[in-house]
Amino acid sequence: MHIILGVLGVVVTILVLLNRLQEGGIDIGWLNPFSWHRRRKFRLQYETPPAYSLDSPMDVVALFMLAIAKSDGELTKEQKETLLRLFQSDFKLSASEAKNLLGSSSHILGNGQDVRANPKSVLAKSIDSFTDAQIFSTKSLLEQAARIEGEPSNEQTKLLNSIIAALPSSSKQEW
Secondary structure, eight states: OHHHHHHHHHHHHHHHHHHHHHHTTOOOGGGOHHHHHHHHHHHHHHHSOGGGGOOOHHHHHHHHHHHHHTTTSSOOHHHHHHHHHHHHHHSOOOHHHHHHHHHHHHHHHTTSHHHHHOHHHHHTTTGGGOOHHHHHHHHHHHHHHHTTTSSOOHHHHHHHHHHHHHSOGGGOOOO
16 A cells, blocks of 8 residues: 555656746757657648649649649749640639639648659649549640640650659650
């Protein structure tokens, strides 16, 4: 019995000391494994590039089209108008929705380094949502985006090939 009382006394003493430390302004939250896991999960979600969190095939394709168009520099007026027209005709969007899609894609793209470096990670969340017809349409749209101002440049061709290689293998037929 005296051992149990000793252990209980040690536990109470530790809890009182931890409470006093917390009241004194010393953060002891890192001792809580549940809090640590929650903070770690939030930090991973917060630090993930926004391009890696897209889960809609339309958003991913729009981002890839913009990345290909911007791979040689900033968008020209012709490229922007062509992308808006493609969004309206192929995605069946209104003019304002197409502008919003282009604006949000431009914001997510940023400098484009995340998309160019790892297109598989951009596709990761939405890859299961793509149908075979959408994959074929994606390839066609990406090719159109690369050919807006004539023959695609080396950068555009390299990015186009890396994106096509990241698409599901069951539909990697050449066109």
